[in-house]
Every structure is written in C-alpha cells, then in structure tokens.
Amino acid sequence: MAINNTKILSKKRFWAGVLLAQFLLFYLFSKIDFIIRLAESFFEKQKAIHQSLFSKFNFSVGDVFYVLLAVLLIYLILRTVLKRGQRNGVRLLIILNIIYFSYQIFWGLLYFQDPISEKLPDYEIKLDDAKALSLIYLEKCKRTRAQVQEDRNGVFKVYDKNLVVEEILRNQKQLPQFLNPKAGSDVDSFKSSLFKDIMSYTGIYGYYNPFTAEAQYNPKLPSTHLPFTLAHESAHQLGYAREQEANFIGYLIGVNSRNMDLKYSTEYFVLKSLLNLIVEQDEKFVKAVIARYSPGMKRDRLYEIMFRYRHSGVLDSFFGFTNNIFLKTNQQEGSITYSYFNDLLIRYEKEHQ
Template identity: 35%
Template structure:
C-alpha cells in the first residue's frame, strides 16, 4: 500500500507537467488566473508568516535538506542495486513533490504575459536607439555622480550598511507603485543569505526561494550593488520570474527612490547593461562612449568586476551551465543570455523620456 502511494506521488508530476506546458501557450490565462489572481495571496501569506524572522528560514531549511539528502544517499547507497524499484520510487516521489510545489507556489509566473506587452513596449530596437538611450544614461549617471562626490574621478561609496539598504529597499517600491500599482510591496521578506560564500563562488549576487518566498541577498557583494540586487529579488517576490524583467523592475524601483545614492545605483545599473550591448554590436563605439563616462563611475564598475574575479573558480562554468539549463527549462530559451534582454525593455521605455 505504501509503495502504491509513492507511485501515485511520482505519477502526479505528469499532470503538473502538462499544466506547465499548457501554461506556456496561454500566457493571458496565467496572467489573470495565477499571476494576478492566486499568486499575490500565496506570496503575502508566506511574507507575513516568515518575513518578520531576522534570518532566512529557507537557507536553514536548505542546509538541513542538503545534510539529510547526503545522509540518505549514503545510508541507501546499496539499495540502488538491491532494491532499485523502491529506491527510484523514493527519489521520484521527492522530485515530484518539489516540482509540484515549485510550480504552484511560484514557478507558473515564468509563463505569464511578457512585461513588454504589459507595458505596451516593443521587444526589439535598433543600434541607433540603443546609442541614444546609452548617451542619455551616461549624461544622467555623470550628473548624479558629480552631485554626490563633486569630483569626476572618485568612486561613489554608499553611506549605508547592507542591513540598512535591505530596510530601505521597500521605499523604492512605495514610490514605484504610484505608477505601477501591481508593484506594491508589503509586507517585506528581504534578508542576507546565510550561504553568501558559496553563492559568491557560484557567481550569484542573490536568490529568491520559491518555497519560502524569502528574498536573499549575498552579503559579500559590494554595497554599491546592494540597492539594485535587493530590488531585483523583490521583483521576483512580486511574481516577475524572468531575470530580464526582474532586472528592469529593479532599475525602475531604484531610480524612483528619492535618495540620490539609490538613483545613482539604478542609473549606472541600466548604463552598464546598455554598454554591454553596445560592445557586443560595435566595440569601437563602445570605446568612444566609455571615454565620456566619469572615471569615478568606471571605478564603481571595476569594483564590482574585481569582486567577482576574486571568487572565480574552476567550477563556476558548471554552475553557470546548470543555471542556464534551469532558465531554459522555465521559458527562457536563451538561458543566461536572457539577462541581456533587459536592454530591450530599457531602450524602449527610456527612448522618449527625459532623464
């Protein structure tokens, strides 16, 4: 009887898989019924329940799960040959439960209507459009930089601790919700990750736990990157699962903040994405545009780059490949390259705006 129950649990993954495949073809239905219907209640329930706890329950759960999984594999290693069917049922039931929970609690958001359609924006742009928006971002970033440090060669140092930034990040969404009511963020559940060192070696600045709805930020990353990274994870909490869309919302949130340090972090975040796309299309033009950027801004960019270089290791390509596979499995066909599509949102949103 127990074995049959396990088999039924394993088989439940099939209808859930079918639902996910159907969701891919009906984004409007997902948007209305799940992303704007059921999901906000799920998200708030978890944030009310766990958000007040000062440390990440998800990280604690993950740590114990890893220890338990290793222990279970060691103790049940011989069963792979001696009791293969039941061993596979145990593993399959676990995978099925995790997959179903992931999809129902958050994962279906990967299949909602694309953000550019919601905002009535184009999803492509010309090189000329890219250049014009990049120039706008350079001008705005330079102005903010000089307002803060009064010297174009000094990098910006944010006058906040990482904990203070986590407390201040919701204020960005308080302003943003005036134009985008669906981005109202309350209560919060934004925390430092207990696994920041492993994340740094894996190349991750933060992550959202879909099973506890906590947003975790790597406490090792430069403070300069904290506003946009924390805002990015909040966007995931609000149901924007795709990385490029979460990046764009992080940009909007930080530039909406009244604090000039947040604005600086947001505008230079957008600038860096656009510069990367300019370099991909025209390296010579990239060098010309780079010369117009204040040296202090370049130093902030270098600060971030040097941080990640410090944690480079032989396993990083494996982690990137694994994450790319995850993204492709969740309706982001370009994998890690999906991040670059934030530029399409930036260009089309900013093209006719005065910064």
C-alpha cells in the same frame, strides 16, 4: 519478503507516474490563461502570508530549508543506491512530488504571465538608440556618482542598506500602473544569504525563495551591484518571475529614486547593460564611453573587475552554465544575453522619459 518488495516496487512506480503526470499537467496549465490568472491571484495571497511569517526571523529561513532538504535528499539517495532500505526510494519520490508541486503552485506558473513587452508600444530598436541612451546614462551616472559616499580607497560604498530597502519598498507602490498592476509590500523580507561566501564565487548576486517569499542577497557584493540587486529581487517579490523583467521593474524602482545609492547603482546597471549590447557591434564606441567615465566611476569599475578576478574559478563557470540552462527551460533568454531588458528599457524611455 517477496510480497513486500513487490508492494514497494508498485509504490515506486505509482509515485514516479504521479511525478510524470505533474510534468505533463503543469505543462498544459502553462498554456491556459485562466490557470495563469489563478496562479497570479494565489501568489499574492501566499506571498503576504509567507512574508508576514518569515520576515520575523533575522536569518534566512529559506536557506535553512534548502540545507535541510539537501541533507535529506542526499541521505535518501545514498540509502537507495546502497540498497539498504527500499522504502527510501519511495520516500524520495514522494518528497520530489511535494517539492515540484509546491514550486509550481508558488512560483513556476508565473513564468508564463503575459510579458511586459506587450504593454509597451512596438518600436524597432536600432543601434543608434542604444548609443544615444548610453550617453545619457553616462552623464546621469557621473552626476549621481558625485553625490554618493566612498570608502577610504575612493570606491563607492553603501553604508546603510536599510535606507535602500526602505526606498525600494516605498518606490514599489509608485510604479506606473499600466505596467505594474501588482501590489507592493511594507514588509522587509530581504535576507543576507547564508551562502554568501560561496555566492561570491558563483556570479550569483541574489535569488528569490519561492517557498518563503524571502529575497536573498550577497552582502559582500561591490556596492555598485548591491542596491540594484535588492531592487531586482524585490521585483521577484512583486511576482515577476522572468529575470529580465525583474531587471526592468528594478530599473523603474531605482532610476528616479531619492536615495542616491539606489539611483547610482541603477543608472550604472543600465549603462553597463547598454554597453554590453553595443560592444558586439561597435567595440570602439564602448571603449570611448568607458574612457569618459568620471574618476570615481573608473575606481568603481576597477573594483568590480578585481572582485570578479578574485572570485573567478570552477564554481563561476559551473553556476553560469546551470543558470543558463535554467533560464532557457523557463522560456527566458540565457544568462549572458540582456537584449530583452534593453528592448524594454529603450521602448519605455522613448515613450515615457
């Protein structure tokens, strides 16, 4: 019995050492351009295979995988803590090694791609630039808002999500080549999340599953959020790991769209992002812009506020905190700060619009 326990302890140490070695190895890999290029090439191949395979299912395979994985991990942790089976500790470490390795190969290394900002001309962003652009997008929003459908309460409503997805897939292939060398896809791998009821209380609109290449979204979102969320998640499917770069690619996908639902949602996101940037320095200006919203935009804004109010609570705070930590550990800004997106937006608009 003592010999068996010694062997199990030795295995635990071995797999714990492998996990630590992986942490160090992938940290070193993140500093090597050649490795990052390999990761980008591999992503294109695995994405095509995974999307082709998992898009055939009409439910989120990735969410089912997460549920089964969570159940297995909880079971092994409890068995290990309760000391009812020492081998469970070894199994737990093996699974953690496999998951961590798969995550890094499929997705994690993409956080260290060359940033989009290096492809745009240097420009010192000033507050007046943000203000001027916010006024332009205010007028754009007002014009586009007049062309979209409403529900019986006069709030913007997306009635056909599939048309939005078709437009997103089409527009992926029309992105500026100097900004986006990545290949678009014809595969609809957008899935309604199995956790949609919980998501409404977390402040999470959507997420990308690196193990199945599916883009999950919350179908219960206000329609002002939904089309742009789909565009944002499609940017992750293209291979943009950083959140604010996915926002920027989502903006490029939606801003000149022929689909008015996608166009309005994108313009409205841009306007809100600019106002969030400005409000810290000139709250009076932001209030004046909001006062100039069209009646329809004001109804949409009120509905968003009520949605957040109805779904605020402990989960919202917890997931906001954990998401903030995740972003910062992956070389990104925190979840509250959107200055990088606005920087890309203003520099692009100055040069190309």
